[in-house]
Amino acid sequence: xFWAPSGAxxxxxxxxxxxxxxxxxxxxFRFKQFEVVNERSAMKVNTDGxxxxxxxxxxxxxxxxxxxxxxxxTIALMAAQRSFAEVHDDVRIDAIDIDEPSASEAAMNFAKSxxxxxxxxxxxxxxxxxxxxxxxxxxxxxxxxxxxxxLTAPDERKSTARHTSDGLSYRDIFxxxxxxxxxxxxxxFVLPADQEAALCRYARMxxxxxxxxxxxxxxxxxxxxxxxxxxxxxxxxQPSDTILTIQDEGKYTQEYLSLTHNFYLFA
Numbered sequence: 534x535f536w537a538p539s540g541a542x543x544x545x546x547x548x549x550x551x552x553x554x555x556x557x558x559x560x561x562f563r564f565k566q567f568e569v570v571n572e573r574s575a576m577k578v579n580t581d582g583x584x585x586x587x588x589x590x591x592x593x594x595x596x597x598x599x600x601x602x603x604x605x606x607t608i609a610l611m612a613a614q615r616s617f618a619e620v621h622d623d624v625r626i627d628a629i630d631i632d633e634p635s636a637s638e639a640a641m642n643f644a645k646s647x648x649x650x651x652x653x654x655x656x657x658x659x660x661x662x663x664x665x666x667x668x669x670x671x672x673x674x675x676x677x678x679x680x681x682x683x684l685t686a687p688d689e690r691k692s693t694a695r696h697t698s699d700g701l702s703y704r705d706i707f708x709x710x711x712x713x714x715x716x717x718x719x720x721x722f723v724l725p726a727d728q729e730a731a732l733c734r735y736a737r738m739x740x741x742x743x744x745x746x747x748x749x750x751x752x753x754x755x756x757x758x759x760x761x762x763x764x765x766x767x768x769x770x771q772p773s774d775t776i777l778t779i780q781d782e783g784k785y786t787q788e789y790l791s792l793t794h795n796f797y798l799f800a
Contacts, residue, residue, distance in 0.1 A: 558721035562607075564796045566614050567646045569605050573634040576604040580779075581759060582676045583589050585723035586611030586760050587792050588747055588777075595671040597715070600661060601706055603628035603674055606639030606652070611796060612674070613648035622650070629655045629662050631701075659705055669715040675706055676723050703732050707764075719744075719762045726757045736764050743774040752780050 560572035571578045586608040595616060600609040609628040618624040628643075630636040636656035643652035655662060703722075710720045720741060722732060726748065733743055741764040748757035757776065779789045785800075794800045 552790075555558045557588055563798060564610075565798060567610050567642075569610070569642050570638055571605055574605045575632045575635050576602075576676075578607050579676075581723045582608050583611070583793065583796065584723065584749060584759065584777075585674060585676055585761055586615075587796060589672070589674055589721040590719055590745065591615050591672065596621065596625065597668055597670045597672075598624075598626040599666075599670045599673045599713075600626065600628040600675070601673065601709075602677060602701060603630045603639045603654065604635050604676070606642045606654065608674060608676065609639070609652055610642065611649070611793055612672070613646065613651055614795070618648035618651040621706045624648075624651045625668075626652045627655060627662075627666070628652065629657055629659065631656070632656045654761050659701060659709055663709055663713070666713055669718065670710075670713055670734055671715050671718045672721065673706070673710050673714060673718070674721040677701060677703065677706060701712045703735040704738070707735050707741060708739070711739050714766070716766065719764070721760060721761065722763075723761050726760050729760055729762065732762055741766060741770045746775075748774070748776045750776065750778050754779055 560570060562571045562578045563567045569578055582604070589612075591612065598609070598612050598616070598773075600606070600612070603609055606628055607622075609626050613624070613626055616624050616626075618626070622776040626648075628636075628639055630639065633656050636654050641656035643654060645650055646652065697790065706720065706722075714720065720736075724732065729746075736743065743762060744765050745763040747761040749761070750757045777788055778786050780786060790800045
């Protein structure tokens, strides 16, 4: 479900002198209210992150947010847009990434957004951030590492961003949330569907309960490949369990267009 801005394949057909210029422009991904430089981060703008940013539960009273493993900062920017950070001057969104180029690129994307005063990027691990962080968060969200049982990714920086054995794990995030999440706060993830059992197991171990799961499939004939899973401290009965289909007969579905309407230029 990862993709790059359209036209990326055409760079090699250009004269050498224009390839770098064209590559620069293709590294900028434009949304309706902001744009993301997508050049240095270990993990690029991707469908998973946009789905989480558009679908995660944000309440009108939410003011404190934390993005763990921010990459380009896309999900944090979507949270700022959805929380009307330009209206509520008390909205604060922290975004952390252990990868320095990613954190720097996120900081640059934040600085040129309409919500620059509300967004702050931190180049540090979750453990280090936990030492300096004090205020409770209303929402903690992450597009976390998920190669938990697979071979390490060949690219070292992508491995750091994606491989649980190299640092960040579901358990780490829930442990942090147990100490830093507001009493009525939520934790939201996007991850492969086959990680659902492991994620829910770690959630229960840390005292969190699933209250919503959105299963995402690319087309109607396929099984869901991604889930958006949301947790809270309080048990809330039967969790909401729904399915989102991205495309049908070669076209984006109305439900997907409605979900991403405020962000994608084509929606």
